[in-house]
Amino acid sequence: MRPTVHDIAAAAGVSLATVDRVLNQRPGVRHVTREKVETAIREIGYVRDVAAANLAKGRTYSFVFIVPASDNSFMHGLNAEVMAAVARSPVERTDIRTVEIPAFDPTALAAALDTLRIERPAGVALVATDAPEVRDAVDRLVQDGIPVVTVVSDLTGSQRHHYAGVDNIAAGRTAARLLGRFLGGAKGDVAVLAGSMLVRDHRERLEGFAAVMAEEFPGLSILPVIEGRDDPDMAHMLVSDALSKRDGIIGVYSLGAGNRGLIRALKEKSVDRALTVIAHELTDHTRTALLDGTIDAILNQDAGHEVRSAIRVLKAKADGLSVIDAQERIRLDIFLKDNLP
Amino acid sequence: MRPTVHDIAAAAGVSLATVDRVLNQRPGVRHVTREKVETAIREIGYVRDVAAANLAKGRTYSFVFIVPASDNSFMHGLNAEVMAAVARSPVERTDIRTVEIPAFDPTALAAALDTLRIERPAGVALVATDAPEVRDAVDRLVQDGIPVVTVVSDLTGSQRHHYAGVDNIAAGRTAARLLGRFLGGAKGDVAVLAGSMLVRDHRERLEGFAAVMAEEFPGLSILPVIEGRDDPDMAHMLVSDALSKRDGIIGVYSLGAGNRGLIRALKEKSVDRALTVIAHELTDHTRTALLDGTIDAILNQDAGHEVRSAIRVLKAKADGLSVIDAQERIRLDIFLKDNLP
DNA sequence: AAAAATCTGATTTACGTACATCAAAAATGG
């Protein structure tokens, strides 16, 4: 049987009330007594029974998810996963609320974060927009003792406790190697379709992609980045245009969202030429395109895993427990035709 | 606030004791009364507070992991992950015990399973060996009401509740496509190194591999499978031999363990020729080989995830709860140089 | 040395469920 508070009390020669004061850092315990209790805790290897503690506290963890109101498949998927978590929340003693804010609007995001300083939830998860005011707002929350994790998009330099998302530089590098290898030794141009270079994820993916391309595939040259603003129609137009103008294009890397337009453009133009295409995010559209050969590989981050991981980490932080790092590492999924889920 | 047993009692117009009898399927409740209570439960949407229930029961889940005593990196890793879970077990109210049995010995495995029918643990996880007697022993456990999950290697046709492992046919197919694409349109021979064709995983990987090769890469022909018995020295010898004899080999697929020998053979022979190599299982050896270019891609199953998933599923089954399917799907990791963890 | 302030102990209630006991009520048999 694992030791309980009673055992600590007996071992330390103090009363239960004192043990409780030490455990829950309540005032009214002399320094020497406190140390005596802490030693006892260490010696008998006591670990608080979190389930019983939460039961006694009648605690429900109240978490807030801040997500951008973006209209693309990935964000819809993310939202769906948060909703699924909300549906499960009573069972897990959590009370999850989502806050939608305009996409790519650092001011709104910072304002939303500052609002939470008053509400004081048990934890905050946010899809970060990379800007100084957001960083500062996050740091303020952390200073207030509120656990904060970033999801999908990180906020380096901030004091957020955790990032539940993929390494986007590694993703870009992986895309480059796949594309390079798939193209064999062929020489030619590679088109890159991004959402916006203002988004950190996209910048990082491009950075990784360009690095490996330069290092390892000198025969391939990257054309100026096409910014499709994650919009299907815009992507369609721009990609069609590029494919018409440059007939040296033999590969395409789509590192953002809005792949529907890309796929349409590819289908129109690729009747007469073979293109190797790597895209991000598995959606109904990209899945179909992968199966029919329009896309050759899809890099993906599992939104469900990210949401669940964020919740687990927030819970652990709220309880002052440690997390299993390997479990919380969000992996980059690589999908070919054959290993689709 | 979520409803409690008291709320059920009030809603159904019965006493707490009766609710308890219904909830824990104790005798002494008239059919009509039972239905009344069950309706109330459904209507107010009651879900048992598992934490409180386990606290009251003083319950600790006792799980048994049956693992083969194989001497290769993967099984060592799996064992390490089980041990890590054991270390965490007191905190999670679980009591995990491992049983080692000789590898590839169906009789021993079946005997071990039958022993557990007497012990009656709260759940059993096993690395299955594909044989009728094992299937029968598993079915007997399931019939006894004990949750059973297979890990790493499945037991199709049995009544096990869950399989925590990858789809090996998909793995083989993925390997074939990667190899085929990496080789561009080149024509030549492909060597396949397996542990043993008696192991179901290996058979399935080969099946998937051969299928895609035949369908999509007619220029590549698969040589007779080399069975290295997952033994480094044996693999080294056999692969060296094959590479010397057949100079048409341009690709290698290693679908089993014992990659150390393969890597040594490749390093010796590949000074004068370029080979594209796909291997399974990320270990220190394969990682190094991937980084130095000896191996081109590694397919991996994360033993840690498999173990944790198995435990989560066993727990859920023991509590009669449902699992989040997407969370428990073990994905096939594809590692290139750039996305190593 | 007395008064005040600070610390500690003892005890109780609560969280939501499980489980046991005993009494009371209702249904069933003859």
Next chain:
DNA sequence: CCATTTTTGATGTACGTAAATCAGATTTTT
């Protein structure tokens, strides 16, 4: 209709922790 059996209610204890109260013991201040 009585005796028996079955069903139901009322009540209490337990699990491990949190949190509160109040009394008693120390220490510190005056």
